[in-house]
Amino acid sequence: MENHSLVQRLIARPEFGPFVLLVVEIGVFWGFNHDFLSPQNISNTLAFTVELGLIALAMTLLMTSGEFDLSVGSLFGFSPVLMWTLFNGGVTSLEMGFVVALVVAALIGLVNGWFVTQLKIPSFLVTLGMLLVVRGSALFITDGFPQRTWSAEGSWLAEALVGDFFIGPFRIYMSLFWFIAAAIALGYVLTQSRTGNWIQAAGGNPNAARARGVNVNRVKIGLFVLSSLMASLAGVISSLRTSAANPNSGTGYELEVIAMVVIGGTALTGGRGTIIGTVLGILILRVMRNGIVLIGVPGLAYNIFIGAIILGMMALHSWLERRHQAGT
Amino acid sequence: MAEPLIRMQNIRKSYGRVQALEDANFHVNEREIVGLLGDNGAGKSTLIKVLSGAVPLTSGDIYIRGKKVTLRSTSDAIAHGIETIYQDSALVTQLSIARNLFLGREPIKPPRFLNRMDQEAMNNVARDLLKQVGISKNIPPTTPIGSLSGGERQAVAIARAMHFDSDLIILDEPTNNLGVAETQGVLSFVRSARDSGHSCIFIAHNIHHVFQVVDRIVVMRRGKVVADDIDPKTTTVTEVERIITGMSDKEIRDAVADGKPSH
Numbered sequence: 001m002e003n004h005s006l007v008q009r010l011i012a013r014p015e016f017g018p019f020v021l022l023v024v025e026i027g028v029f030w031g032f033n034h035d036f037l038s039p040q041n042i043s044n045t046l047a048f049t050v051e052l053g054l055i056a057l058a059m060t061l062l063m064t065s066g067e068f069d070l071s072v073g074s075l076f077g078f079s080p081v082l083m084w085t086l087f088n089g090g091v092t093s094l095e096m097g098f099v100v101a102l103v104v105a106a107l108i109g110l111v112n113g114w115f116v117t118q119l120k121i122p123s124f125l126v127t128l129g130m131l132l133v134v135r136g137s138a139l140f141i142t143d144g145f146p147q148r149t150w151s152a153e154g155s156w157l158a159e160a161l162v163g164d165f166f167i168g169p170f171r172i173y174m175s176l177f178w179f180i181a182a183a184i185a186l187g188y189v190l191t192q193s194r195t196g197n198w199i200q201a202a203g204g205n206p207n208a209a210r211a212r213g214v215n216v217n218r219v220k221i222g223l224f225v226l227s228s229l230m231a232s233l234a235g236v237i238s239s240l241r242t243s244a245a246n247p248n249s250g251t252g253y254e255l256e257v258i259a260m261v262v263i264g265g266t267a268l269t270g271g272r273g274t275i276i277g278t279v280l281g282i283l284i285l286r287v288m289r290n291g292i293v294l295i296g297v298p299g300l301a302y303n304i305f306i307g308a309i310i311l312g313m314m315a316l317h318s319w320l321e322r323r324h325q326a327g328t
Numbered sequence: 329m330a331e332p333l334i335r336m337q338n339i340r341k342s343y344g345r346v347q348a349l350e351d352a353n354f355h356v357n358e359r360e361i362v363g364l365l366g367d368n369g370a371g372k373s374t375l376i377k378v379l380s381g382a383v384p385l386t387s388g389d390i391y392i393r394g395k396k397v398t399l400r401s402t403s404d405a406i407a408h409g410i411e412t413i414y415q416d417s418a419l420v421t422q423l424s425i426a427r428n429l430f431l432g433r434e435p436i437k438p439p440r441f442l443n444r445m446d447q448e449a450m451n452n453v454a455r456d457l458l459k460q461v462g463i464s465k466n467i468p469p470t471t472p473i474g475s476l477s478g479g480e481r482q483a484v485a486i487a488r489a490m491h492f493d494s495d496l497i498i499l500d501e502p503t504n505n506l507g508v509a510e511t512q513g514v515l516s517f518v519r520s521a522r523d524s525g526h527s528c529i530f531i532a533h534n535i536h537h538v539f540q541v542v543d544r545i546v547v548m549r550r551g552k553v554v555a556d557d558i559d560p561k562t563t564t565v566t567e568v569e570r571i572i573t574g575m576s577d578k579e580i581r582d583a584v585a586d587g588k589p590s591h
Binding site: 192193203 | 402403412418419420421422423427430433434436442443444445447
């Protein structure tokens with residue numbers, strides 16, 4: 001096993017498949033339409049990519065621990081609505097509204113985690129229920145109407161989260177740095193830290209982990225909280241950038257995020273996860289959505305391609321897995 | 329006579345109206361491999377579950393080196409130096425050998441607030457342990473458990489119990505589903521554990537495997553220990569099989585006494 005060459009080891013990595021796919025994808029789109037790699041298109045694509053990406057990063061850790069969270073899309077819509085409602089009603093400052101939104105999100109994550117670990121209800125059902133509760137609350141608070149958002153100008157919070165500047169011809173939002181920081185931090189947690197070992201063990205063999213004194217429930221609850229917090233942060237960032245707080249925004253994001261994570265090579269069944277893979281998975285899906293439109297395929301056909309990518313990548317991962325299990 | 333490492337006295341365990349253990353008495357001495365035999369439903373696994381903290385006992389006492397202990401959970405038992413290795417549930421297949429060895433007790437590299445595992449130290453210890461337990465093949469400690477054979481997995485689990493100074497290692501069917509060579513490997517891991525000062529309880533359906541490795545055989549039947557001092561060197565497999573399947577107490581005494589040197 002140790003004699004394998006560098007190339008062979010690279011190919012054996014779970015991130016290799018997604019990486020090749022991304023390169024091919026970019027190559028094909030660029031071949032069809034050179035505007036695809038224009039600074040403006042790259043800037044636009046990146047702005048939204050990192051918002052979904054923040055959720056996907058947290059979801060990677062949660063899925064590695066053997067659970068997932070369907071309520072992230074609803075939190076993405078709910079948190080900015082809550083923040084703006086508090087602010088517009090004169091109840092709190094924008095910053096304080098942001099903090100309240102995060103605290104509420106953390107509580108929602110706590111409830112998700114409590115139901116899953118203490119009542120032993122599958123995360124699918126718990127977070128599906130939570131999705132409806134949270135989305136319903138957002139619609140109820142707002143009567144279904146978008147909230148006023150134009151008064152964020154000059155707020156230091158808005159500057160820190162979505163302030164933009166130009167590097168050469170590229171328009172960069174601050175959110176990109178938050179995304180990079182989160183990717184590095186969570187990648188570190190998963191691969192280097194003791195907590196990462198517990199996360200993988202909790203998903204791989206929870207009984208073995210418990211027998212070694214690992215508090216599996218606490219690990220999972222913590223990750224549900226993280227997932228809710230990241231979804232909330234992503235929602236607020238998106239709302240500040242687009243100057244919109246629509247109670248319906250984020251609908252369907254949960255499935256897109258889970259697709260990003262599994263395309264990147266994280267196991268849906270838990271035990272194995274990769275942040276690098278997730279970053280690749282995020283780019284693969286966002287590049288696909290952007291590229292399809294640019295080369296003139298009707299946007300409504302987007303899901304056909306996404307579905308095909310998911311199926312193809314799953315086939316590749318399962319093939320690699322079987323080869324790996326065979327002992328190579 | 330010196331106080332045994334573990335003494336379980338008048339252990340009763342009932343599940344509703346089913347009496348799984350009825351006044352079972354059992355002990356393990358220091359540096360001893362005890363073979364625990366009995367038919368299905370004889371109470372072996374219940375006795376082991378009580379001792380490993382997995383199920384609470386209904387009544388009875390457990391002593392470790394003469395001191396009475398209460399084992400409320402598996403972590404309680406581990407804290408008291410009792411490590412149970414179940415064949416399939418001991419290890420996380422996705423994690424490497426080294427990460428499994430240190431799961432829950434990972435060494436941290438300073439500065440501590442970074443919570444960073446000292447993977448180099450983990451790998452070094454793992455490499456030594458694999459050698460110590462007798463794995464001759466050169467397996468890197470970063471290998472995931474999933475690509476190891478059943479016998480190698482047992483070796484890793486045993487090595488872990490040895491490293492964390494468990495006084496008693498309980499092996500539940502460690503040779504199940506293993507090939508001949510692998511079984512011999514596991515048996516030699518068990519011997520090396522004893523030779524480095526650990527006691528073991530060895531449970532296996534295959535009596536021949538038990539005979540090859542244990543110092544003393546204990547037989548259970550219908551929730552009771554019916555023979556607890558069978559010397560595998562002087563008793564035959566057939567005799568033990570007769571005890572397992574059921575004979576009168578007198579017949580058992582005769583059978584055991586027959587082959588046993590007086591002491």
